[in-house]
Amino acid sequence: MSEQKADIALIGLAVMGQNLILNMNDHGFVVCAFNRTVAKVDQFLNNEAKGTKIIGAKSLEDMVKKLKKPRKVMLLVKAGSAVDEFVKNLVPLLEKGDIIIDGGNSQYLDTQRWCKELAPTGIHYIGMGVSGGEDGARYGPSLMPGGHPAAWSHVKPIFQAISAKVNNEPCCDWVGEDGAGHFVKMVHNGIEYGDMQLICEAYQLMKDVVGMEQDEMAEVFENWNKGELDSFLIEITRDILKFKDNDGKHLLPKIRDSAGQKGTGKWTGISALEYGVPVTLIGEAVFARCLSSLKDERVTASKLLPGSSQKFSGDKKQFLEHLRKALYASKLISYAQGFMLLREAAKVHNWNLNYGSIALMWRGGCIIRSAFLGNIKDAFTKNPALSNLLLDPYFCERISECQLSLRQVVAQAALLAAPAPAFSSALAFYDGYRSAVLPANLLQAQRDYFGAHTYELVTKPGTFVHTNWTGHGGNVSASTYNN
Numbered sequence: 001m002s003e004q005k006a007d008i009a010l011i012g013l014a015v016m017g018q019n020l021i022l023n024m025n026d027h028g029f030v031v032c033a034f035n036r037t038v039a040k041v042d043q044f045l046n047n048e049a050k051g052t053k054i055i056g057a058k059s060l061e062d063m064v065k066k067l068k069k070p071r072k073v074m075l076l077v078k079a080g081s082a083v084d085e086f087v088k089n090l091v092p093l094l095e096k097g098d099i100i101i102d103g104g105n106s107q108y109l110d111t112q113r114w115c116k117e118l119a120p121t122g123i124h125y126i127g128m129g130v131s132g133g134e135d136g137a138r139y140g141p142s143l144m145p146g147g148h149p150a151a152w153s154h155v156k157p158i159f160q161a162i163s164a165k166v167n168n169e170p171c172c173d174w175v176g177e178d179g180a181g182h183f184v185k186m187v188h189n190g191i192e193y194g195d196m197q198l199i200c201e202a203y204q205l206m207k208d209v210v211g212m213e214q215d216e217m218a219e220v221f222e223n224w225n226k227g228e229l230d231s232f233l234i235e236i237t238r239d240i241l242k243f244k245d246n247d248g249k250h251l252l253p254k255i256r257d258s259a260g261q262k263g264t265g266k267w268t269g270i271s272a273l274e275y276g277v278p279v280t281l282i283g284e285a286v287f288a289r290c291l292s293s294l295k296d297e298r299v300t301a302s303k304l305l306p307g308s309s310q311k312f313s314g315d316k317k318q319f320l321e322h323l324r325k326a327l328y329a330s331k332l333i334s335y336a337q338g339f340m341l342l343r344e345a346a347k348v349h350n351w352n353l354n355y356g357s358i359a360l361m362w363r364g365g366c367i368i369r370s371a372f373l374g375n376i377k378d379a380f381t382k383n384p385a386l387s388n389l390l391l392d393p394y395f396c397e398r399i400s401e402c403q404l405s406l407r408q409v410v411a412q413a414a415l416l417a418a419p420a421p422a423f424s425s426a427l428a429f430y431d432g433y434r435s436a437v438l439p440a441n442l443l444q445a446q447r448d449y450f451g452a453h454t455y456e457l458v459t460k461p462g463t464f465v466h467t468n469w470t471g472h473g474g475n476v477s478a479s480t481y482n483n
């Protein structure tokens with residue numbers, strides 16, 4: 001083997017790992033490959049990596065010896081115990097200033113834990129969200145690194161070189177301390193759930209409410225992709241709608257309507273509940289997948305539970321334009337909710353998140369890449385302290401133009417009995433968010449009535465009082481609270 005020392009080691013030779021190594025190699029970095037099943041190292045060197053500068057290692061000790069200092073070791077292994085095991089085994093082999101990068105789908109709290117545990121050793125830890133699938137890994141992923149800030153300058157040249165670029169700007173920048181990178185990646189995945197669900201609802205409305213054929217729907221998506229909805233997901237939806245099976249018939253209707261999920265959307269929903277942020281659209285998107293998986297129950301219910309006998313009688317062209325605008329408005333609301341969650345988590349964990357740079361990281365390379373993210377980047381660049389995307393002058397104007405269409409779509413869906421949970425929740429959030437007065441006064445009164453939880457008067461916010469609602473005297477309601 002050559003005497004040359006490697007710039008970085010990568011552990012985990014599944015497809016993502018292999019492709020990231022090949023990508024790094026293309027950009028002139030020498031990578032040392034390693035894998036738990038060591039036989040895969042030679043397999044990789046003799047096949048995919050043949051003729052490259054990539055080197056291999058026979059053990060962790062061998063790998064560490066082959067690295068330039070400060071050593072950089074990247075993990076692309078299964079999240080959870082596999083990461084924990086490798087980090088534990090690596091720590092005794094590394095020294096102060098060396099860097100471990102976890103590029104897998106770890107939960108941000110695990111990353112936070114490792115950052116804390118390794119801090120006294122002086123070994124730096126980075127948790128990096130990697131998005132873009134196999135193709136992204138090979139030719140330009142979106143990379144979201146967070147962790148010990150001192151490590152960033154050492155890995156920046158490698159990660160910014162291999163990441164996707166938009167207008168020559170890398171879709172990779174420092175996100176923030178400890179688990180910030182993995183948290184941002186988790187929210188990215190949640191947003192992806194929301195975008196996908198919105199597109200699915202638009203598809204269902206075209207198919208079942210308007211009664212359109214697949215090629216016609218493909219044409220609509222093709223047109224949408226030329227405007228402000230221009231995005232990877234709209235583009236692939238067009239292609240999926242067009243796709244014909246070997247028998248010459250469209251493949252899509254043959255696919256069973258029961259959705260799978262790996263859990264990152266769920267984790268975004270759990271975080272939203274934990275931090276108390278109304279990320280309603282992503283929540284509905286996760287639940288829509290859960291509902292879809294109850295296929296047998298749905299088939300039974302479809303024969304028993306009535307819907308509506310109304311037929312679509314509107315103007316098709318006009319409805320499709322409403323649908324386009326409703327999709328845009330709902331997407332904007334979903335991203336606004338996602339950024340609300342980021343802002344709250346940043347407050348709790350003291351992360352100094354740069355929202356414009358997060359939008360830029362998602363602008364290219366990843367599944368939610370879109371022209372729209374360029375507008376979000378601009379909004380945060382103009383006003384880094386922007387409290388909510390919906391309040392940005394550009395987006396405020398855009399949603400003002402689209403909100404009536406969203407109402408049309410939600411109303412039509414309800415009247416014609418087509419489920420549209422993501423569209424509906426977007427509208428409900430929008431109307432709640434723009435309400436100066438909500439019925440929570442009644443809610444507070446109820447809480448005080450049965451549980452003596454106290455309430456504030458409109459004229460005296462911050463001062464909590466209790467009323468004896470029943471006239472029975474004392475704190476009588478406390479006893480009913482347990483019911």
Ligand code: 2AM
Pocket residue numbers: 011012013014035036037040076077078081082085
């Ligand atoms: P393997 O090839 O030895 O199975 C994706 O599955 C990557 O994670 C693979 O490189 C795989 O190694 C690794 N991996 C999965 N589970 C692991 C574990 N418990 N310990 C170490 N590596 C693991």
